Amino acid sequence: MGGVAWNRKGYRHMKKISITVPCYNEAGNVRKMAETLTSIMKGLPYDYEIVFTDNCSTDGTREILRELAGKDSRIKVLLNSRNYGVDGRSARNTSQYLSGDVMIWIACDFQDPPELIPEFIRCWEEGYMVVCGQKTGSREGKIKYGCRSIFYKLIQMLSDVPQYEHISGIMLYDRKVMLECIKADYDINLRFLLADMGYKVKLIQYEQRERKSGRSSYNIWRYLTFAINSMVVTSSAPLRMMTVLGIIMSAISFLIGIIYLVLKLTSWHNFQAGTAPVLIGMFFLGSVQLLFMGILGEYVSVILRKVTKRPDVILSDKLNFDDIQEKVSNL
Missing domain, CATH: 1.10.287 (Helix Hairpins)
Structure with missing residues (x-):
């Protein structure tokens, strides 16, 4: 894998990987996730940053993130003023603060293996603009996985464009794709936006694990809301x-x-x-x-x-972001 690229001014620089980790009440996982991602990236010939976005956790996650950011300048933290959810505005807002040549999105619950990151980067180096993990099974339970399968089949049947099934937990976007996603409608989930954009997508299959610690904040009502919103924004x-x-x-x-x-x-x-x-x-x-x-x-x-002109995501604090690294217009 090559770790060198050219910037807009014609200078060579080491390619940079931005890993973004959304979290909400992940006090039992966030420290281990930071250690795992740091260990993986130190073994690769790339510059990197790990950006945690906290959606107003109440279990001590924020305090742990402040501690981690204080020990390692490559660990950066965005603290939302309230819970904006995983997708939509919060995800787009986080993308605007990333400075890498490529973005990797991974959940903080360890259900999606971080060990796949080197393979994702290798596929990106081979020319794929988008690389997504695709679940072939899940240890979260056959009933839940079966319901997800029915949901994807329904979306596939109703959608105006062909959709990818069982992708969500771990994704890689080239910077060009990331910029297009930022400009897109935040009501459309990133996994559905990919199909509409038409980029060639590399799918890497894996079996989803159980959560390492804690419980998911998603309940039946949130899953139902997500399913209905997905149907509405992807199909007429x-x-x-x-x-x-x-x-x-x-x-x-x-x-x-x-x-x-x-x-x-x-x-x-x-x-x-x-x-x-x-x-x-x-x-x-x-x-x-x-x-x-x-x-x-x-x-x-x-x-x-x-x-309705709702405001952008309001941050209560951001850690290890210098004055130069602000939103994407300056990157």
Whole structure:
């Protein structure tokens, strides 16, 4: 692997790897992750920085990060003023502070093996702009992994562009790709944005491990919210399905009405329809209308986020970032 590149002014410099680690309440993992990443990078011919982004942890993670940053200037820390979540604004904001020729994104829970990083960098040196880990299995449980598989199949079926399945935990982006991601809509998750951008992606398969320590902050409601948001931002198919289903139901209702009319006219005294079909039909149509209103509401909420000028991620503190290394406009 070659560790030398040319900067914009024509000077040679050692290629730099930026590793970003989002964390929330990872007091049991963050120290070990810093040690593991430092050990891996010291064995490679590259300059590097390790950037931890803390989403307002409450378990002492921030204090540990301050300690780590005080001992090693290559460990840098961004402390968010509140929990902005792993994806979206927080991820884009972190990317703006990275100074490397390539960015590696890895979670702090050790479910995705940091030992894959040298292989990711080797693929990048071979010319791949994007390298992603793809889970072939998971020790987090067959039920959860099965639900994830169903989710990806559904997104694949509904999405306007082909999507990659079971990627999320560990990813590598060339700096060019990173800059494009920063300019993109933060409502679109990075894994779905890749498919839309069209870069050639190298997939490295692995089995996801169990968490090394602690518990995931994601619960069923957050997973459901993520699934619905992913569907809305990657596809307009649900809106088309509403239109098609509305036409079909209208045709069926009209046909049933004609049949009832004919039966009533031909068997006026013997045909007793009763109120049950009316009530069943009314409740069924009412539930369908509520479903359609919910789907429309999800799309309207996306529009609302677009037109509402929310502030960027607010940092309560940043550690080991000098005055030169600010946002990406200066890099």
